[in-house]
Amino acid sequence: MxxxxxxxxxxxxxxxxxxxxxxxxxxxxxxxxxxxxxxxxxxxxxxxxxxxxxxxxxxxxxxxxxxxxxxxxxxxxxxxxxxxxxxxxxxxxxxxxxxxxxxxxxxxxxxxxxxxxxxxxxxxxxxxxxxxxxxxxxxxxxxxxxxxxxxxxxxxxxxxxxxxxxxxxxxxxxxxxxxxxxxxxxxxxxxxxxxxxxxxxxxxxxxxxxxxxxxxxxIPGNQANSGHDAVIPLSENKVLEDIHTGKDHIEPQELADRLIAGDQSIKLVDIRTAEEFNRFHLRSASNIQLVDLVKTLEPKKDKGLIILYSNGMTHPAQARDSMFRSGFNNVYFLTDGLEGFLNSCLKPVSLRSEPVPPLMATKINAWRAYFLEPVTSTANASKPPTSQEDVSSVPLNLPGIVDTEWLNENLEKPEIKIIDLRSQPEYNSGHIPGSLSLNLESFRGLVQGNPSCLLPQSMLSDHFSMMGISPDDMLVIVCTEKFQDATLIGMACERLQHERYAILRGGFPKWKTENRPQNTILPQVTPSKYPVPNQPDTFTAEAGDVLALIGKPRSIIIDVRPEDYFTGKKKDEARGGHIPGAINLPFSEDIEKFESFSAFKPVNDLENRYKKVSLDKATPIIVHCRTGHQASQTYFILVRLLGYTNIKWYDAGWTEWAAKQQLPVE
Structure with missing residues (x-):
């Protein structure tokens, strides 16, 4: 065929x-x-x-x-x-x-x-x-x-x-x-x-x-049909045909094999609540609510495979049929849902009631190695996926946050690459074993006349290559208390389509407070050849994109600078003030301080904060600050912790906007 x-x-x-x-x-x-x-x-x-x-x-x-x-x-x-x-x-x-x-x-x-x-x-x-x-x-x-x-x-x-x-x-x-x-x-x-x-x-x-x-x-099947009392519309006929032939669903083991093989044609969609998604989800899945499916997935219409899943099958099956009637011919749902996937693919061999052949046992161990990681202590939860399973580990929600305990247990794994963003004197005085020192500003430069912008993909891939990073590596980004440093490196990962990265909760201060291992050894690095993506990123906004959003209903511009700069009381650029219609949500309010370190606030608190200004998680939103640095933190929170699906990042930010006199300012 x-x-x-x-x-x-x-x-x-x-x-x-x-x-x-x-x-x-x-x-x-x-x-x-x-x-x-x-x-x-x-x-x-x-x-x-x-x-x-x-x-x-x-x-x-x-x-x-x-x-x-x-x-x-x-x-x-x-x-x-x-x-x-x-x-x-x-x-x-x-x-x-x-x-x-x-x-x-x-x-x-x-x-x-x-x-x-x-x-x-x-x-x-x-x-x-x-x-x-x-x-x-x-x-x-x-x-x-x-x-x-x-x-x-x-x-x-x-x-x-x-x-x-x-x-x-x-x-x-x-x-x-x-x-x-x-x-x-x-x-x-x-x-x-x-x-x-x-x-x-x-x-x-x-x-x-x-x-x-x-x-x-x-041709068989093309002969005239007599006695037709009614003709079923093709869309309905096709729905029934797909159900009969099993073309409306995908089995857990087939999905697991294809994801491990790196099948890029699959778009995996978790339709559960954000809270359930943040607690646990399958690797590479996106969280999209039922009411937002058609709008959000329109760019994926009839491109590759869209696979829906929830805890069971009822809602994904109904959503699949609804999307088919909306013109989507490439939507499937996961047989037996997430619970079926856990039992079929991730349940340990030792807990299965029936003997498992050696070949299947090997596959199960491979699935568990891919989908499960040692326990993470993120702000949202760290419980095993189901109470009846004796699972000592849960999947990392990547990109996301990992705790110091998880990193300490995985220091020896060769695929773990730790990036230390502190100053070189601080790094030289003592760092997490095996970590690489990186100056944040080496990832930024003059782009289209705008200073301090994130470098293009080709230059970022060169940096990753010199650091010996490969696409399959798990990157752990370590900062001090300025989490916008870590999230800006996260934006570099996003631009290179490297989704296996996480930020260390509490950064180096938490690691040091807990007396975890340090040394002063400079690691041996073997340069790699990190590939440049075939397509440019889709999340970077230009000034024209922002201008088009001004006054547009159901759209939001979020300025994350401190309030005094938003109002114009203070200014450090050509003009003071803000973009007309923008909302001020200072980035610093997403962080909570403890006695010896800082961390992102709990997901529920962040959820409530942004829920007050956004209509839903598919609302078009552009985030910006002065140079994209602080706004990268807000982007990370909205997209990677809260599951928002239509966020763009205005990297050139207020630096460019204030300098261009033709652009409006309040």
Missing amino acids: INTFFNSGSLDTPASFIVSLIIGIAFGAVLERAGFGSSRRLSGIFYFRDMAVLKVMFTAVIVSMLGISFAKAFGWVTVENVFFLNTIYAAQILGGLIFGVGFVMSGWCPGTGAVGLASGRIDALVFLIGAVIGGMVYNEAYPLMSKLQTPDQGILFVYDSLGVSEGSFGFVMILIALGCFWGAEYIEKNQGLDSQWGKKFLKIFSVVLIGGGVGLLA
């Missing part, structure tokens, strides 16, 4: 781009060859002078229809391998009318306009400029037209709506096409144009098409 780029979720890969480019060039060449580089010839159809448009378009429709139908019959593709637009009749009918009017007025459509522009047609350029302007107008008028989106009936084919078989409908379409072909040739003959009327080619072509239509009728 052909595994398409669409079905495999790899539409954004270089191979997909190259194939698309080749197809696009071939498509343009065919249109040019057919004469579609001339609006005069294109508009000829409306005056019955030149019927090339009708013949080319009908040929494309019929060939595509026959190709997909026979490919399905031979088992080369399935419906899931091909992208189909959802059926929204009102919007599609209106869109067709607008398209038709535009075609009549200009003689161009977007595809032929591009061909015409490549041929040097000035009117094609005018049309494309008009199309861009029209798109902008549509974007502004969208709130008035959004009602046309409903009812969305999922993917519904015309023959399903009519209650006829696919083969019968295809055969009728071929007859209609043949009538149009013969009529077009007759019109062109009467116009004195070169015509196939009465020639051998048209007769052979007609026989071939009729043969294809008969073939459609002969």
